[in-house]
Amino acid sequence: MNVIRKVLRAGFELIERPFDRLFSPSLNPLAQLGALGFFFFWIVAVSGIYLFIFFDTGIDRAYQSVEYISRDQWFHAGVMRSFHRYASDLMVVMVAVHLLREFSLDHYRGVRWFSWFTGLPIIWLLYVSGITGYWLVWDKLAQFVALVSSELLDWLPIFGEPIARNFIATGTLTSRFFSLMVFMHVAVPLFLLFIMWVHILRISRPKVNPPRTLALMSLAALLAVSIWRPALSQGPADLAKVPNNVGLDWFYLPLYPLTELWGNGAVWAFLGAFSLMIALMPWLPPLRRARAAVIDLDHCNGCARCAEDCPYEAIRLVPRTDKLPFPTQAEVNPTLCVSCGICVGSCPSSTPFRRTDELKTGIDLPEYSLRELRERVMDTAAGLSGPGRVLVLACEHGAAAGRLGDTVVMPCVAMAPPSLIDFILSRDLADGVVVAGCAESACYNRLGVQWTEQRFAAERDPYLRARVPRERIAMVWASALAASRAETEIAEFAERVAAMPPKRLRSPLPVSSPTRQPKALETERGAT
Amino acid sequence: MKAVRLTGQFIVIVALFAGVAALSDWPTWGQIPKGTGVVMLTFVHGADRKGECRRLTPEEIAKLPPNMRRVKDCPRGRRAIYVELDVDGRGVYQASLQPTGIAGDGPSRVYQRFVLPAGKHDLAVRLRDTARADGFDHQRRDSVELAPDQMLVIDYRPESGSFVFR
Numbered sequence: 001m002n003v004i005r006k007v008l009r010a011g012f013e014l015i016e017r018p019f020d021r022l023f024s025p026s027l028n029p030l031a032q033l034g035a036l037g038f039f040f041f042w043i044v045a046v047s048g049i050y051l052f053i054f055f056d057t058g059i060d061r062a063y064q065s066v067e068y069i070s071r072d073q074w075f076h077a078g079v080m081r082s083f084h085r086y087a088s089d090l091m092v093v094m095v096a097v098h099l100l101r102e103f104s105l106d107h108y109r110g111v112r113w114f115s116w117f118t119g120l121p122i123i124w125l126l127y128v129s130g131i132t133g134y135w136l137v138w139d140k141l142a143q144f145v146a147l148v149s150s151e152l153l154d155w156l157p158i159f160g161e162p163i164a165r166n167f168i169a170t171g172t173l174t175s176r177f178f179s180l181m182v183f184m185h186v187a188v189p190l191f192l193l194f195i196m197w198v199h200i201l202r203i204s205r206p207k208v209n210p211p212r213t214l215a216l217m218s219l220a221a222l223l224a225v226s227i228w229r230p231a232l233s234q235g236p237a238d239l240a241k242v243p244n245n246v247g248l249d250w251f252y253l254p255l256y257p258l259t260e261l262w263g264n265g266a267v268w269a270f271l272g273a274f275s276l277m278i279a280l281m282p283w284l285p286p287l288r289r290a291r292a293a294v295i296d297l298d299h300c301n302g303c304a305r306c307a308e309d310c311p312y313e314a315i316r317l318v319p320r321t322d323k324l325p326f327p328t329q330a331e332v333n334p335t336l337c338v339s340c341g342i343c344v345g346s347c348p349s350s351t352p353f354r355r356t357d358e359l360k361t362g363i364d365l366p367e368y369s370l371r372e373l374r375e376r377v378m379d380t381a382a383g384l385s386g387p388g389r390v391l392v393l394a395c396e397h398g399a400a401a402g403r404l405g406d407t408v409v410m411p412c413v414a415m416a417p418p419s420l421i422d423f424i425l426s427r428d429l430a431d432g433v434v435v436a437g438c439a440e441s442a443c444y445n446r447l448g449v450q451w452t453e454q455r456f457a458a459e460r461d462p463y464l465r466a467r468v469p470r471e472r473i474a475m476v477w478a479s480a481l482a483a484s485r486a487e488t489e490i491a492e493f494a495e496r497v498a499a500m501p502p503k504r505l506r507s508p509l510p511v512s513s514p515t516r517q518p519k520a521l522e523t524e525r526g527a528t
Numbered sequence: 529m530k531a532v533r534l535t536g537q538f539i540v541i542v543a544l545f546a547g548v549a550a551l552s553d554w555p556t557w558g559q560i561p562k563g564t565g566v567v568m569l570t571f572v573h574g575a576d577r578k579g580e581c582r583r584l585t586p587e588e589i590a591k592l593p594p595n596m597r598r599v600k601d602c603p604r605g606r607r608a609i610y611v612e613l614d615v616d617g618r619g620v621y622q623a624s625l626q627p628t629g630i631a632g633d634g635p636s637r638v639y640q641r642f643v644l645p646a647g648k649h650d651l652a653v654r655l656r657d658t659a660r661a662d663g664f665d666h667q668r669r670d671s672v673e674l675a676p677d678q679m680l681v682i683d684y685r686p687e688s689g690s691f692v693f694r
């Protein structure tokens with residue numbers, strides 16, 4: 001499984017990085033696949049409602065009404081039909097690429113099993129929605145779809161009489177069939193929308209709308225393609241003839257030719273095996289999880305920053321349970337926590353300047369505490385020498401994770417509170433700091449890159465203090481497969497730092513290990 | 529510069545969408561080779577019951593609960609139907625069609641497709657749905673002209689006890 005994932009990731013890297021450069025990471029369509037899926041769903045829904053105004057559910061009139069839509073009223077209803085079909089196809093593309101990309105990023109195990117698992121009914125419902133739509137047109141393709149679909153269903157020992165018999169001779173089909181198909185074509189997408197909602201239930205700040213620029217460009221592109229190649233019918237269905245040489249929609253109907261080549265039983269076996277594999281993948285093998293973050297109520301005032309920043313909805317605020325004079329406190333749901341440490345970086349108490357016997361914060365990782373992070377930083381910094389001493393704070397999923405010597409690795413760079421950068425520079429532990437995370441559009445923990453950038457830009461609490469010289473900080477966003485680029489950027493930054501004049505920023509406090517201080521000096525609050 | 533970048537982005541998106549639109553009805557798929565047609569043998573028909581009905585004795589009837597008393601006891605299970613199809617004198621299909629249903633009391637069903645070259649063909653279909661050991665209860669022999677891509681259905685009508693070619 002690891003090998004497949006790595007090969008896929010390498011493939012995505014080849015496309016994503018050029019797309020990052022062309023579109024910018026925030027507009028990169030490959031980082032917006034889920035949002036684009038929702039976007040195309042809404043296009044399909046709106047265009048479907050519009051088409052339904054003109055559609056007639058009669059055995060003969062169904063085809064005629066679709067022809068009227070496509071030929072006589074091509075300039076509005078015809079365009080809408082093309083929107084309906086192509087947006088449906090694009091939804092399949094988005095779902096397929098989204099699935100492969102999340103797999104390549106290892107975003108399907110651990111607490112993410114829920115979103116992965118609920119993606120499976122989305123695939124089934126999406127296909128049922130599309131296939132029932134093709135029946136409604138009642139052209140040659142519809143006849144082919146009806147015949148093959150019913151033969152597939154007849155293979156299952158459910159129906160007493162083969163339902164495919166309805167589609168092999170004239171006179172057996174009635175208009176009521178189209179009413180049934182219209183009902184299914186409306187009901188199934190509604191259920192699909194419900195499951196799409198369930199799919200994102202456990203995700204904090206799910207992206208369900210693409211950036212406006214990307215949405216507008218997608219709409220314009222759909223219009224251009226709809227005019228260039230309008231969706232048309234393939235001649236009326238004729239039950240006295242075999243629907244031969246039909247133009248297949250290879251996104252919705254790729255398995256239909258396989259019913260001829262493999263047989264219906266093999267196609268069902270394939271679908272069953274595929275579904276079972278997708279359903280079980282989160283546990284093949286399960287992700288080893290570090291212990292969940294824990295709250296230290298003595299240091300938590302219920303400020304809600306951790307709950308705001310958690311990408312997994314693992315933290316919520318609950319009424320205070322101790323006697324401290326705050327209305328709420330943070331509470332971690334261990335089943336949702338991935339121990340990414342983003343909450344540690346968001347906590348105002350997480351400041352390495354704190355001078356206590358044991359550095360404590362409001363929320364911490366049991367297996368990688370803030371104290372341990374500070375110690376690793378200080379130990380690593382002690383080994384730095386030369387004119388341009390650069391310390392690298394690296395995400396374990398990014399390009400710098402494998403570096404030795406001058407690098408401190410953590411689950412996510414957003415675990416490092418901004419005050420840690422201040423600490424490193426003001427205590428003269430290094431001349432410059434590199435924060436090296438995942439690729440900007442493919443953050444392993446979804447929001448780590450975004451939160452780090454916003455904190456450093458003083459747009460998101462906790463801020464990086466204004467006194468910290470920004471020219472001594474570099475952010476390198478590169479995936480594990482772009483290690484050489486990251487190395488080049490780090491080396492260039494080290495050269496720039498070496499050429500800089502000595503720092504003027506100095507902390508009045510000594511570099512030595514923190515010792516117990518009088519109560520009034522115990523914390524240096526506001527360091528961030 | 530921004531306009532150039534936007535144009536580049538738009539071109540990439542249009543190209544991707546155009547690819548998707550092209551694959552939405554191309555390439556075509558042919559179910560059967562050119563110059564051929566299909567003969568479909570399909571029907572749903574229940575054969576006779578496996579055994580004869582037996583008249584219950586007054587004692588047997590008296591033993592039954594009052595709401596379940598009946599005069600005859602008929603076995604539920606049906607016989608299998610034996611069917612054969614010859615095309616141009618050559619046997620292409622022989623099957624014993626088992627009754628459907630858990631208790632084996634449902635009708636037998638067949639849905640078989642035969643791809644034949646277009647042109648004239650002699651078709652003979654025979655069916656046995658009773659307890660007889662040999663011979664057939666219903667049969668039909670006919671010459672048909674099969675056009676390219678034609679779907680010729682061989683159906684059986686239980687109400688008239690005859691085969692229909694349509």
